[in-house]
Amino acid sequence: xxxxxxxxxxxxxxxxxxxxxxxxxxxxxxxxxxxxxxxxxxxxxxxxxxxxxxxxxxxxxxxxxxxxxxxxxxxxxxxxxxxxxxxxxxxxxxxxxxxxxxxxxxxxxxxxxxxxxxxxxxxxxxxxxxxxxxxxxxxxxxxxxxxxxxxxxxxxxxxxxxxxxxxxxxxxxxxxxxxxxxxxxxxxxxxxxxxxxxxxxxxxxxxxxxxxxxxxxxxxxxxxxxxxxxxxxxxxxxxxxxxxxxxxxxxxxxxxxxxxxxxxxxxxxxxxxxxxxxxxxxxxxxxxxxxxxxxxxxxxxxxxxxxxxxxxxxxxxxxxxxxxxxxxxxxxxxxxxxxxxxxxxxxxxxxxxxxxxxxxxxxxxxxxxxxxxxxxxxxxxxxxxxxxxxxxxxxxxxxxxxxxxxxxxxxxxxxxxxxxxxxxxxxxxxxxxxxxxxxxxxxxxxxxxxxxxxxxxxxxxxxxxxxxxxxxxxxxxxx
Amino acid sequence: xxxxxxxxxxxxxxxxxxxxxxxxxxxxxxxxxxxxxxxxxxxxxxxxxxxxxxxxxxxxxxxxxxxxxxxxxxxxxxxxxxxxxxxxxxxxxxxxxxxxxxxxxxxxxxxxxxxxxxxxxxxxxxxxxxxxxxxxxxxxxxxxxxxxxxxxxxxxxxxxxxxxxxxxxxxxxxxxxxxxxxxxxxxxxxxxxxxxxxxxxxxxxxxxxxxxxxxxxxxxxxxxxxxxxxxxxxxxxxxxxxxxxxxxxxxxxxxxxxxxxxxxxxxxxxxxxxxxxxxxxxxxxxxxxxxxxxxxxxxxxxxxxxxxxxxxxxxxxxxxxxxxxxxxxxxxxxxxxxxxxxxxxxxxxxxxxxxxxxxxxxxxxxxxxxxxxxxxxxxxxxxxxxxxxxxxxxxxxxxxxxxxxxxxxxxxxxxxxxxxxxxxxxxxxxxxxxxxxxxxxxxxxxxxxxxxxxxxxxxxxxxxxxxxxxxxxxxxxxx
Numbered sequence: 001x002x003x004x005x006x007x008x009x010x011x012x013x014x015x016x017x018x019x020x021x022x023x024x025x026x027x028x029x030x031x032x033x034x035x036x037x038x039x040x041x042x043x044x045x046x047x048x049x050x051x052x053x054x055x056x057x058x059x060x061x062x063x064x065x066x067x068x069x070x071x072x073x074x075x076x077x078x079x080x081x082x083x084x085x086x087x088x089x090x091x092x093x094x095x096x097x098x099x100x101x102x103x104x105x106x107x108x109x110x111x112x113x114x115x116x117x118x119x120x121x122x123x124x125x126x127x128x129x130x131x132x133x134x135x136x137x138x139x140x141x142x143x144x145x146x147x148x149x150x151x152x153x154x155x156x157x158x159x160x161x162x163x164x165x166x167x168x169x170x171x172x173x174x175x176x177x178x179x180x181x182x183x184x185x186x187x188x189x190x191x192x193x194x195x196x197x198x199x200x201x202x203x204x205x206x207x208x209x210x211x212x213x214x215x216x217x218x219x220x221x222x223x224x225x226x227x228x229x230x231x232x233x234x235x236x237x238x239x240x241x242x243x244x245x246x247x248x249x250x251x252x253x254x255x256x257x258x259x260x261x262x263x264x265x266x267x268x269x270x271x272x273x274x275x276x277x278x279x280x281x282x283x284x285x286x287x288x289x290x291x292x293x294x295x296x297x298x299x300x301x302x303x304x305x306x307x308x309x310x311x312x313x314x315x316x317x318x319x320x321x322x323x324x325x326x327x328x329x330x331x332x333x334x335x336x337x338x339x340x341x342x343x344x345x346x347x348x349x350x351x352x353x354x355x356x357x358x359x360x361x362x363x364x365x366x367x368x369x370x371x372x373x374x375x376x377x378x379x380x381x382x383x384x385x386x387x388x389x390x391x392x393x394x395x396x397x398x399x400x401x402x403x404x405x406x407x408x409x410x411x412x413x414x415x416x417x418x419x420x421x422x423x424x425x426x427x428x429x430x431x432x433x434x435x436x437x438x439x440x441x442x443x444x445x446x447x448x449x450x451x452x453x454x455x456x457x458x459x460x461x462x463x464x465x466x467x468x469x470x471x472x473x474x475x476x477x478x479x
Numbered sequence: 480x481x482x483x484x485x486x487x488x489x490x491x492x493x494x495x496x497x498x499x500x501x502x503x504x505x506x507x508x509x510x511x512x513x514x515x516x517x518x519x520x521x522x523x524x525x526x527x528x529x530x531x532x533x534x535x536x537x538x539x540x541x542x543x544x545x546x547x548x549x550x551x552x553x554x555x556x557x558x559x560x561x562x563x564x565x566x567x568x569x570x571x572x573x574x575x576x577x578x579x580x581x582x583x584x585x586x587x588x589x590x591x592x593x594x595x596x597x598x599x600x601x602x603x604x605x606x607x608x609x610x611x612x613x614x615x616x617x618x619x620x621x622x623x624x625x626x627x628x629x630x631x632x633x634x635x636x637x638x639x640x641x642x643x644x645x646x647x648x649x650x651x652x653x654x655x656x657x658x659x660x661x662x663x664x665x666x667x668x669x670x671x672x673x674x675x676x677x678x679x680x681x682x683x684x685x686x687x688x689x690x691x692x693x694x695x696x697x698x699x700x701x702x703x704x705x706x707x708x709x710x711x712x713x714x715x716x717x718x719x720x721x722x723x724x725x726x727x728x729x730x731x732x733x734x735x736x737x738x739x740x741x742x743x744x745x746x747x748x749x750x751x752x753x754x755x756x757x758x759x760x761x762x763x764x765x766x767x768x769x770x771x772x773x774x775x776x777x778x779x780x781x782x783x784x785x786x787x788x789x790x791x792x793x794x795x796x797x798x799x800x801x802x803x804x805x806x807x808x809x810x811x812x813x814x815x816x817x818x819x820x821x822x823x824x825x826x827x828x829x830x831x832x833x834x835x836x837x838x839x840x841x842x843x844x845x846x847x848x849x850x851x852x853x854x855x856x857x858x859x860x861x862x863x864x865x866x867x868x869x870x871x872x873x874x875x876x877x878x879x880x881x882x883x884x885x886x887x888x889x890x891x892x893x894x895x896x897x898x899x900x901x902x903x904x905x906x907x908x909x910x911x912x913x914x915x916x917x918x919x920x921x922x923x924x925x926x927x928x929x930x931x932x933x934x935x936x937x938x939x940x941x942x943x944x945x946x947x948x949x950x951x952x953x954x955x956x957x958x
Contacts, residue, residue, distance in 0.1 A: 149605030
């Protein structure tokens with residue numbers, strides 16, 4: 001149980017109830033109280049603050065209703081997983097669309113506490129992680145550090161050469177990506193690499209994106225001053241013919257597994273997109289290949305980068321799903337003209353990934369652990385994926401499921417009288433975190449009368465949690 | 480010995496000599512060949528490429544003269560430390576000042592190979608590092624990972640709360656910084672945090688900087704589109720009265736130990752600077768406290784942030800010098816108005832530091848290893864600092880030494896007929912890396928007729944290397 005630090009000011013304008021509410025909320029959002037921590041009972045807190053019990057009850061009730069804490073029968077109040085809540089509370093002000101942008105995509109992907117059902121996308125299976133192999137590689141990297149003391153000093157701005165070589169070799173084998181280690185920049189996460197890419201490509205660009213899309217990328221483009229054009233898509237992905245003729249010089253796509261729809265872009269569409277890029281100098285396609293590792297049916301879909309000899313595809317990948325989100329290791333493969341521009345203008349930035357971390361990942365790849373781990377995880381995720389599909393398929397309230405057969409989440413279109421927000425709020429009150437598809441749309445592009453679509457991540461759920469979660473959803477939509 | 484991969488094209492426009500030179504240079508700059516690696520002998524390479532020995536000799540000679548490789552008598556050719564060379568070769572194009580900006584500050588701070596004398600600033604003592612304590616903390620963090628599996632998932636965007644708490648406690652004790660963990664953002668290096676700060680503060684600002692200054696920060700400001708005004712300084716640092724009245728709303732300073740001059744800003748000047756900030760809304764001072772940990776004489780100088788109750792100081796610190804440059808852990812302390820703006824606009828960016836790394840640093844601090852390590856290193860660096868001063872003080876060709884008594888380098892003004900570039904080139908040819916003060920000036924602010932000033936970093940040098948390095952310098956300037 002966590003001690004709460006609350007300074008009440010009886011002379012303040014805000015009521016005592018509000019002060020308690022604000023103080024606890026701030027501690028949760030600031031990280032002082034973590035997911036799963038138990039709060040003092042209302043009775044104890046009232047006594048220690050010398051306020052009435054009903055004042056604390058009111059503050060706790062407000063926090064429960066907003067999803068910051070949850071009550072467990074007979075056991076007290078616990079801090080919830082606040083993933084996705086942050087901006088909702090603070091109001092995310094992405095200049096272009098602040099009024100219409102209710103919520104950002106999840107950020108703080110903590111594991112759900114006991115009794116919670118975390119169906120948010122982007123969760124990996126923590127049980128199945130290759131702890132032994134990772135520990136072995138990390139320990140060897142520590143010995144490297146001591147043996148070759150130069151590892152304490154700054155390394156190459158693009159990342160350790162050995163790591164880049166190992167990633168290139170993997171990308172060629174698994175994704176058909178054609179690149180040399182010299183073209184690769186290792187960085188601390190996709191957003192950082194997009195920031196860097198923005199500096200390489202230059203300011204004032206207009207980028208075409210699908211909608212819905214990966215909103216972290218959208219927000220990053222907004223922050224660096226890019227104009228974003230939401231381009232219509234069909235079942236094959238972005239429609240190159242719909243890209244405005246004007247100033248668009250970049251297209252951000254996820255051809256192998258679009259987030260969040262799961263669309264796979266067929267070859268014909270890829271060629272159309274490449275033709276669009278080729279039609280003008282300085283046009284580039286950013287291929288975000290974020291969770292292409294996990295495909296459960298059919299053959300692996302090679303990267304767009306690998307099918308073209310043109311210097312027009314920028315390839316972006318990450319170890320977030322395939323190793324762990326908290327590792328913060330992503331990689332960017334630049335076409336040669338952009339590599340040259342990077343070297344001229346941005347190579348003064350030191351690497352953002354610690355050399356120890358780079359050496360650990362490098363050893364994990366070089367010693368074959370990575371691909372063994374992927375094979376194992378593919379089996380685990382396929383099992384979860386198949387179970388979730390099976391649990392949903394018979395339900396009257398499920399109209400359609402899409403984005404299956406790959407990745408760590410599916411999308412389920414519901415058939416019910418509630419809005420997406422209402423379903424999500426009801427689910428949250430019952431201990432279940434879900435993300436609505438609306439949260440992935442670039443401002444205002446989704447029609448408000450469409451049926452709710454939920455993204456259901458299954459990466460870190462047990463069979464029991466999935467079964468109970470689907471029961472909760474059923475209660476929410478049929479109530 | 481490293482195998483060279485050189486594809487010669489006899490039909491190419493470039494001569495065979497040029498092709499060999501270019502290929503080896505590219506491998507060194509791209510990281511394929513590392514500092515200290517031995518090249519094949521000219522005879523062997525000529526045989527394997529089926530070219531004449533004199534062709535290879537010419538290419539090697541060119542590489543030696545440009546400082547990419549060095550010959551060791553009777554032993555062959557070795558790859559040099561290419562720190563600081565990168566932009567020189569590629570031509571750094573910082574838009575505003577490309578013509579006048581010959582070179583960036585060092586980036587790839589590899590340890591000097593045997594026989595090399597690496598006097599570049601920013602090197603830490605690798606021998607004295609607390610390997611055992613660090614390994615213990617890293618291993619405990621690995622166990623944390625396995626025990627609390629949520630550490631695999633993404634953490635708080637500002638960094639682990641426990642780490643922020645530990646850093647705040649240290650900063651308060653050691654630097655007088657007043658802050659709460661909620662105000663701190665942990666990030667992968669100072670440049671990344673400046674990029675983030677640029678987004679928080681908003682585009683189109685004008686920042687006042689001293690000249691000479693820390694050019695990494697200068698380049699970062701240029702890249703984010705800030706206008707930089709070089710403000711005159713005297714022996715007390717930046718002159719607030721000289722800050723142009725126009726649009727300047729930021730001042731970037733290092734009050735406790737200015738880089739590269741070593742100036743300490745006295746209290747009176749600090750108050751003047753604070754008054755400048757207070758005179759207009761939205762004015763902020765960025766206090767970069769980069770190597771305040773190492774002071775060898777007199778009492779510690781508290782931070783500027785700690786002496787004011789105004790919300791006008793942004794504090795930036797790093798573990799690069801105090802733990803290791805390759806750890807990539809820095810921290811930013813935001814005044815409350817900017818914290819609020821960060822939460823509204825930038826909190827969607829995931830942390831750039833891996834949680835394992837954060838937990839390792841956190842344990843290193845919490846268990847007291849960090850402060851013990853600092854105390855030990857202060858002693859080691861004081862010894863090196865005093866020795867270097869003593870070696871230089873009697874010399875006829877040393878006109879003045881400044882920036883002493885703190886940090887990991889001193890600056891020596893020479894009295895000789897050569898230019899700074901000539902001294903540095905001669906030193907490099909004799910195996911000694913030094914950085915000239917001119918490289919730290921914001922374009923064109925240094926008068927070309929001034930005497931050469933060298934920055935002499937002593938962090939990772941042995942007594943023998945320092946003695947021999949000073950002898951080499953003597954040969955360079957008196958030859």
